[in-house]
Amino acid sequence: MRKNIAEEYLETILYLTRDGRRAKTRDIAQAMAIKPPSVSEMLLKLRDQGLVEYAPYEGALLTPSGREQAQQIERKHQLLETFLVDTLGVEVDAAHEEACEMEHTISESTVEKICAYLGHPRLCPDAHAIPKGPCCEKAEMCTPLSEMKEGEEAIIKIVTVDSSTKDYLLSLGFLPDVLVSIKKKLPSNSLLVRIKGAEIAIGRDIAHKILVCKVM
Amino acid sequence: MRKNIAEEYLETILYLTRDGRRAKTRDIAQAMAIKPPSVSEMLLKLRDQGLVEYAPYEGALLTPSGREQAQQIERKHQLLETFLVDTLGVEVDAAHEEACEMEHTISESTVEKICAYLGHPRLCPDAHAIPKGPCCEKAEMCTPLSEMKEGEEAIIKIVTVDSSTKDYLLSLGFLPDVLVSIKKKLPSNSLLVRIKGAEIAIGRDIAHKILVCKVM
DNA sequence: GTACCTAATTAGGTGTACCTAATAATAAAT
DNA sequence: ATTTATTATTAGGTACACCTAATTAGGTAC
Numbered sequence: 001m002r003k004n005i006a007e008e009y010l011e012t013i014l015y016l017t018r019d020g021r022r023a024k025t026r027d028i029a030q031a032m033a034i035k036p037p038s039v040s041e042m043l044l045k046l047r048d049q050g051l052v053e054y055a056p057y058e059g060a061l062l063t064p065s066g067r068e069q070a071q072q073i074e075r076k077h078q079l080l081e082t083f084l085v086d087t088l089g090v091e092v093d094a095a096h097e098e099a100c101e102m103e104h105t106i107s108e109s110t111v112e113k114i115c116a117y118l119g120h121p122r123l124c125p126d127a128h129a130i131p132k133g134p135c136c137e138k139a140e141m142c143t144p145l146s147e148m149k150e151g152e153e154a155i156i157k158i159v160t161v162d163s164s165t166k167d168y169l170l171s172l173g174f175l176p177d178v179l180v181s182i183k184k185k186l187p188s189n190s191l192l193v194r195i196k197g198a199e200i201a202i203g204r205d206i207a208h209k210i211l212v213c214k215v216m
Numbered sequence: 217m218r219k220n221i222a223e224e225y226l227e228t229i230l231y232l233t234r235d236g237r238r239a240k241t242r243d244i245a246q247a248m249a250i251k252p253p254s255v256s257e258m259l260l261k262l263r264d265q266g267l268v269e270y271a272p273y274e275g276a277l278l279t280p281s282g283r284e285q286a287q288q289i290e291r292k293h294q295l296l297e298t299f300l301v302d303t304l305g306v307e308v309d310a311a312h313e314e315a316c317e318m319e320h321t322i323s324e325s326t327v328e329k330i331c332a333y334l335g336h337p338r339l340c341p342d343a344h345a346i347p348k349g350p351c352c353e354k355a356e357m358c359t360p361l362s363e364m365k366e367g368e369e370a371i372i373k374i375v376t377v378d379s380s381t382k383d384y385l386l387s388l389g390f391l392p393d394v395l396v397s398i399k400k401k402l403p404s405n406s407l408l409v410r411i412k413g414a415e416i417a418i419g420r421d422i423a424h425k426i427l428v429c430k431v432m
Numbered sequence: 433g434t435a436c437c438t439a440a441t442t443a444g445g446t447g448t449a450c451c452t453a454a455t456a457a458t459a460a461a462t
Numbered sequence: 463a464t465t466t467a468t469t470a471t472t473a474g475g476t477a478c479a480c481c482t483a484a485t486t487a488g489g490t491a492c
Contacts, residue, residue: 005479025440038480040441057440057487086378088329098323105317113304125379163305163341221449241470254450256471273457273470 001045004104007073008032009042010051013060014070022059075131076111077103078124083114085125092125116160142211145180145191146204153181154212161209172200174210217261220320223289224248225258226267229276230286238275291347292327293319294340299330301341308341332376358427361396361407362420369397370428377425388416390426 012031016023025043029036043060046052051066062070077099084095106114112135115121120136123129135158142157156178159169173196174180184192189204202210228247232239241259245252259276262268267282278286293315300311322330328351331337336352339345351374358373372394375385389412390396400408405420418426 002478026438034479035481036440037442037482042479084326086380088326088333089377089379089382090326090329094323094325098321098326101321102318105314105321107310107314109310110300110304110306110314113306117304161305162302164302166305218448242468250449251451252470253452253472258449 001042001049005042006046006049006051007069007104009039009046010062010066010070011073011077013052013062014067014074017061022061024059028060071131072108073103075133076106078128078130079111079114079118079121080106081126082118082121082124082130086118086121095125113160116158139211142213144208145193145202145210145212146189146207148182148191148212148214150182150185153179153215155179155215156210157213158211159209160211161206165206169206169210173198179215180212217258217265221258222262222265222267223285223320225255225262226278226282226286227289227293229268229278230283230290233277238277240275244276287347288324289319291349292322294344294346295327295330295334295337296322297342298334298337298340298346302334302337311341329376332374355427358429360424361409361418361426361428362405362423364398364407364428364430366398366401369395369431371395371431372426373429374427375425376427377422381422385422385426389414395431396428 012028013023016027025036025039029039043054047054050063053061053063080099080102081095084090085092112133115133115135120139121130138158148154156174156176159174181194182191183194191202191207193200193202228244229239232243241252241255245255259270263270266279269277269279296315296318297311300306301308328349331349331351336355337346364370372390372392375390397410398407399410407418407423409416409418
C-alpha cells in the first residue's frame with residue numbers, strides 16, 4: 001500500500017467521522033473523487049493494517065492508531081499552509097492545494113521545527129484550530145530567555161535558530177540542560193549572561209529564540 | 217507516466233550527463249536503485265514525451281525541454297535544502313533526503329518565494345551552486361528600499377513579506393509600479409516616504425523587503 | 433410481506449512502474 | 463577472427479490503485 005494513498009484515506013475518514021458517525025463508502029469515494037469499489041477494497045487493506053475499524057455494509061471508523069496518524073497529517077497540512085501563507089505570502093487557495101501534496105512528504109521533526117519557527121500558532125489561515133504538538137507542550141513549559149529578569153537563573157531547554165547561529169551558540173556552550181544566569185539586561189534588550197563560568201552578551205532576537213526553564 | 221517518477225529520471229540523467237557523455241542504462245538503474253529493464257522501458261516513454269534523446273544501445277541525453285525541467289527540479293531541491301538547513305536548522309543529511317521528496321510537490325511560484333525569502337542564495341549547504349531563477353534576475357535589477365537615499369525616487373517592483381504585512385502595505389498603496397520618494401531617513405533607519413500623495417513611515421526591516429527600481 | 437430503491441460489494445479488467453529470466457548486441461581479450 | 467564478458471533489450475509476469483459492470487445487502491413504501 002502506498003504511504004501517500006493510505007494517508008489520504010485516513011485524512012478523509014477523519015474528516016467524515018468528525019460528527020461521531022461512521023464514514024460511508026460512498027462519501028469517502030465522493031470526497032476523494034474515486035469510485036466506491038476502490039474504497040471498499042482499500043478499507044479492507046487499512047483494516048488489516050489496524051488503521052480503521054471496518055465491517056462490510058457498516059462504514060468505517062478510525063482506530064486509535066489510525067486516528068493518531070490522521071491527526072498528525074492534518075497538523076502537518078495546517079502548519080504547512082500557515083507557513084506558506086503567513087511567511088511566504090502564498091495565496092490561501094494555492095497554499096491549501098500545495099499543503100495537500102507536501103503534507104505527505106514532510107517529516108515529523110521538520111514540522112515541529114516549522115511549528116516552532118511560526119511560534120506554535122493556534123490557528124490556520126483557514127481559521128481551523130491547529131492541535132498542539134510535542135513541541136508546543138515543551139514550549140509552554142518554557143519562557144524565552146529574553147523575558148528573564150536580572151539575577152534570575154534558568155536551564156536552557158530549546159534553541160530554535162538557523163544553522164549558523166546554532167553553531168555559534170553551541171561554541172559558547174548553549175546546549176540543552178545547561179544553567180545560565182542573567183547578569184545584566186542592557187537598554188537595547190540585549191542580555192549579559194553567565195554560562196559555564198563565562199560572561200556572554202546575547203542579542204534580543206537570539207534571546208527570544210532560546211527557551212529556558214526558570215529555576216526558582 | 218507519473219510526474220514524480222519522470223522527474224526522478226530526468227534528474228538522474230541530468231546528473232549523469234554532467235560530463236558531456238550520454239547516460240548509460242546501467243548507470244541510471246544503479247543511481248535509482250532499480251533494474252536496467254525498467255530503465256529501458258521508461259526511456260522509450262520519456263523519448264515519446266520529447267524529454268530525452270534516446271536510441272537503443274546508445275544511452276540517453278536530455279533534450280532542451282528535458283534539461284530545462286531537470287534543472288528546475290534540481291533548483292527546487294537546492295532551495296528546499298537550503299531553507300531546511302539554514303532557516304529551520306535541519307541536519308544536512310536529513311534535509312537532503314527530505315528535499316528529494318519535497319522537490320516534486322512544491323510549485324514554481326512557491327520556490328520563487330522561498331528563494332526571495334532566503335535572499336536569492338547562490339550556494340546550497342552542500343556547497344553546490346544554485347542556478348539563478350526568474351526571481352533572482354528581477355531582484356538583481358532592483359535595490360532594497362532601505363538602501364535609498366533622502367530625496368531619491370523609485371518604482372516599487374517586488375514586495376516579499378508575510379501576508380499580514382502585505383495586507384498592511386497594500387492598504388497604503390504599496391503596489392508594483394507605484395512611485396515612491398524618500399523624504400527623510402530617520403536615525404533608526406526607518407524611512408519617511410511619500411507615496412500617492414501621502415507621507416508614510418516604513419520600518420527598516422520592512423523597507424529591506426521592498427525592492428525598488430531607482431528613477432534617475 | 434413483497435416490491436423497490438439505494439448503497440456496498442464482488443468479479444473481472446486496465447495502466448503503470450517495477451521485476452526476473454531469456455535473448456541480443458556491443459566491447460574486450462586472446 | 464573467434465571467443466568471452468559486459469551491457470541492453472525483449473518477453474512475460476507481479477503488485478498496486480484504480481476502473482466498469484454485475485450482484486447482493488439493507489432500508490423504505492405500500
